[in-house]
Amino acid sequence: MDTALIPKGVKRCPIWQFALWISANGAVLAWGVFAMLLVYIKGLNQTNMNNAYGFALWIWADLAVIALGGGAFFTGFLRYLVGKEELKYIINYAVLIGFICYSSALMILGFDIGQPLRGWFIFWHANVHSMLTEVAFCLTCYFGVLTIEYIPMVLENRKLDKVPFFHNLGHNMHEIMAVFAATGAFLSFFHQGSLGGVPGVMFGRPFGFREGVLIWPWTFFLFTWSAAAFGPCFTIFITKITETLTRKKLVKDNVIDLLAKISGWMIFFYIIAKIIDTIYWATVTAPSKGFTFLEFYTNNPGSAYGLWILIAEIGVCGVLPALILITPKLRRIQGFLWLAVFLGVIGVCLNRWVMVLQVLAVPVLTFEDWFTYLPSWQEVATTLLPVAYGVIMISVSYRYLPIFPQERELNPIDEPAAAAREVIPEPSAAGPEPELSPAES
């Protein structure tokens, strides 16, 4: 039915299977949209945020997806500016993941504000001294860049490519992609950093506050750095998941290996910087405000803010993946690669978690206690919404666009008749997309 839209020379599952898969994710999406509408119509009272937790799950999700989407700008930076040619085989996917992450972030920001109808005041009445202003501008602009980077991919669709204008447009955009990528890297550097600046400049919040250079606290640089370091982990992680689900090799090992190596070294140096920052903060910054380092962590039973979180973030999810990824032998073992990128993803998410929520949970007034927070179902649903949206975006893009340039080479198809005789594995409703020959679709 949709054969005409499917790229030449690749196998895709039958449309009914695809439809089933999309509707399963669509159900989650619909749930999220319902919660989102509730939030829009009834207001933020639908959340479990409060005056102590002005920022909560959503802002964490925002920061996390932006950090994870950092794979796009950093891969682009490596491909177009540093000239790592091999990465052209994964840049499409990195861009797509980035596009999903950034559109999700913007969507979350859209309902996370109390007055969405005048959210554009952040641009119109911009306070240039606010880190959030910088975030908003660079985020939006960079989303524009990602759209620009994604458009040529869309235009490569078999059907669209037939339109000469679209064909030429895609071609032209490819031609000057380095300019866009450079602009994207520039914007990313600032908004990733500004997101780090958000807690870093809060001098009323000793857990988040950091010294720095000029107007930029150390967290500014640490955030940019960590996004560049862990973003590729997420790109690899999603690529690996996609390969598993499609039961196809989509990107050659040397490409993954190169990205993993760069990511590993980035994490390695990042984590050294992070450790230095943590030590300086724990021994100099915090004590100057009357806090001992341990006062920032609570051993309350079931607490999300124990010292374990620091050990997990820096040790288990920082040092460990760095060591695996910089060791060629280890990162070439699939199990270790999987483990490292997974830990990396968790690590950067943990970092964003503490820098958003723990900052607010730590009591600053001596007569206050730790603040607790548990998200409402509306918050959970709206946070799962971008996940479902991402899966659908990837599924649709994968099905109809030549996202993986190496797919045809790695998965040569026999003549259609032969493929048709193959036994088709029965997919579960929410299961992976089985490959199918175009003839059967």
Added chain:
Amino acid sequence: MFPFSFEWIWDAGHLVFHGGLWYALTVLGLGMTYCIIKAVLDAGKGKGDHHH
């Protein structure tokens, strides 16, 4: 965002921030304009027509 908003001041902060912003927007805008115009012209020349 624009100099006519009342909170605007011509200070270093605004110049640097908005300078960077408008620079990036200009690059993106000009780049896209270039691509689109060139695509129209190329299409006129018959480039990219698979059915010729």
Added chain:
Amino acid sequence: MKNGNFKKFGMVIDLDKCTGCGACMVACYAENNIPFREDDTDKMLSVSWMHVYRLNNGKPFPDYEECFLPRPCQHCEGHHGHSPCVSVCPATATDYNMATGIVSQIYPRCFGCRYCMGACPYHVRQFNWWDPIWPDGMEKMLNPNVSVRMRGVVEKCSFCVQRYQLAMDQAYMEGRQEIEEDDYQTACTETCPAGAITFGDLNNPEHAVHQLAQPDPAHEGRPKNPKAFRLLERLGTNPKIYYLSRREWVRRAGDNYLKGEFQNKAHS
């Protein structure tokens, strides 16, 4: 305007006098059109510009002691007007007024990102999680000099800035350049039955607040009165609310100290 002409409105709250009765809170609600809900017991969801904290000395019965600490907006000056909340607002919806020292909030400008709430360590900034609703007839009590807020915006104590405006208007009509100490007093100050709150211009040596707090301009307004302290002064917030207490443990509770630091401070 030279620095000397700037006013710096501030408050001195005598914790020895404060009885924790909460009249300041209620007077504030009435003055500033603060909404109320059927269940306002979750204080972290409630809008109350003034909040009275209940402190204790942490000792067991019968050596246990308590103290009440009213907390309005601290109207932090930070370094040169760089208060924690003002600089973070992305939409310029809050402002540090150099001429009065008042941190304002522009409700129709605020779009509810809540960054300022996170930046404020005192929890003075509160969010309108709900649309305000007045039971039938009760909207008659609303003060026309204070705009009613809509849901989704942050609000906070304004030092009853509308009273400053009225006092300035009055002075202008009477041909005066300046307002007197009594012309501009906040609702909480006026109503306090124990007379625990004093309000005025910290820059004016004639004003009671100046005499009580004895702010030291060389150290960002740090009080010279040994019985006075400010909340979380060490963070560099440079607040304009001074507290007085003769009890050492209360003064110690005003800020975070490492072991031994407070004693050393007391001796120096």
Added chain:
Amino acid sequence: MKVDRRSFLAFILGGAAGTALSPLPWKITDDIAIWSQNWPWIPVPPKGEISQVSSACTLCPGGCGISVKKVDERVIKIEGLAGHPVNDGGLCPLGNSGTQLLYGPERIRTPLKKVNGRWQQISWQDAITELAAHLRQLRANGSAQAVGWLAGSDRGTVPELFNRFLTVYGSPNFWRTPSIWDSYELALYLTQGTRSRAGFDLENADFVLSFGSGLIEGWGSPGYMFRAKSMFRKAGGRMDQIEPRLSKTAAKSDHWISVNPGTEGALAYGLAHVIIKERLYNQDFVNAYSSGLPERYQQVIDGFPPEIVSKITGISAGTILTLARDFAAARKPLAICGQGQGHVPGSLQAFLAVHTLNALVGNINRPGGVWAVPEPDYIDWPELEIDAVAAEGLQKPRIDGAGTYRYPNARYLLHRLPEVINASAESPLKVLFVNDANPVYSLQDTAAVKKAFEKIPLVVSFSSYLDETSAQADMLLPNHMYLERYQDVPAAPGFPKPIISLSQPAVEPQYNTRHVGDVVIQLAKELGHTIGAAFAWDDYNSCLEETLGDRWDGLIEDGFWVNADYSGTQWADAFETDSARFEFTNKDIRTLAAYEPIKPEGDEAAYPLLLVPYDSMRLASGYVGSPPFMIKALEDTILKGNDVLVEINPDTARQLGLSEGRLANLATPRGSARVKVRLTQGIMPGLVALPRGLGYSGDNKFLDGKGVNYNRLSSPVDDPASGYNAAWGIRAKLS
């Protein structure tokens, strides 16, 4: 024209691009933002002319002056009246919330009559005619004494109108809301021979020794007490608080002396013992202006040496000695008593003990001391003509037994009324008028009170709200709110100077209400005869103006009249006893039942804990409940959701296996309730503390159904000496 898919798409895309490039989306975006700033459901208070009315607050007996701020004909705020002798600009949370009571949707808007259990509107004329017919019938049956009137106070023209009505009608059954002032008046009367009210020159004291009085929790006139406390503290005065729970007053004191509940009187006697033993008392006063000290010492005080008192009170003998010496050594020491806000009259002997302390240090009618302030005397109305029916009715004993041989000294024993009514087959009270009181909520053992009220054939309430008592009433004749009416406010409890304040209307009555004074006058006129003749005024306002005479203009102008120079009568002229001296004992005191700590109801085995109430300025506990603003300002250590928090010591909690924030069942012999546990070191082990002023029933969603009414769980206990209610708590268990 053939529209194919391609041109349709081009049309859509082109249209979208065209619209995007037009000013339209920008205009719409801007308009939507402007709309979000002016949502129609967000009220915009209209501007108008600003004005101010000086008046007096009557929400509690405190007698504070208020300044009512208006914009056009709207009251927008109530502030303390600057320069008022009582509160000088300060105002409590309840006073600050008065506007909400004025504009609250719960107000009763018109007279109502209960027909078959349902409220029906009735015209004022019909209501008065119907009442008059009923009252006429009772008089004709010779049951004039079966009419009772319960008022919040017995001072001023309005209660005096009630009294006058009852007298000329022929009933002795007038009540005022019980309070510690019953005991204070009696203590003053017994020792000093004067019918006067106790005033405290607190601002000039230098050592205030409080036996559980909530000096900053609504004891006496809060407006004055708060101010005076700040003054004497600023001057360096010392403040010691004796009570088993760390109240706010205790928290602000120099010493919190934790005493076994109900044994404050023993401590006072113990202190007196030390002062006398060590001859620390004021020789001048005791020798020249008092009598009976040796006898009193011998009969009572001698029995309270520090060691014994220490056993009773749980306070070490050393502390007792030090306290007594410090108290006697102070220049202007002042001992005060009456628990919390003073809702329970308490043990007369304990009051006498505390008053003895003041007498021993000679701080009576002296600066910084306790003053016997004369009752206001401005009400001088024409003599009444008592007809035979009235004379006969007035001869009948009071229904509550006050003034009878059992309770010779008591004037009003309202707490006994439910018991008397419930004990009779038919209620001896046939008609009860209730004004400025909510007895079905505020009397202890509310179940019994409710039962009694159900038995009274006709209850008429003047309340503005459908409170617990109104719900039990048969007729509701809503009075104007205090912001809508004139009324004199004589005296302020505990305030040391003679004072009259005036409530003035700030706005026109909002609803079809009527001044209760007018209702009395009209009812009397309807009854005619000697009763009508006793009320010759056209209406209440003319009665008030005539009564206040020369003071009227000043009161209208300033809002108050005060005898600022009053500083207590000199000792030589102060005492109107037989000996013309202060009498530590006399024939009346001698016959009183001896002091012993009051035992609360309940069996210790079944109820191992003691439930004690506590008062807070954050909760109104008078005849009106807390308005929404007060409930909003209430601490989350008192109310969480709809659950009240009870305070217990962590030791007690450990023994009971309870932890912070847990829901528990609080049971007493009178009932049980769901409560939340709050652990605090600020309470003596073995006690459970519950705040007064919660647990209202009705349909005010801001107040009703929140927390538990202490009075529902507790019961009154007769003081053996006076007959007044002296229950300071009740036995309880928590599980």
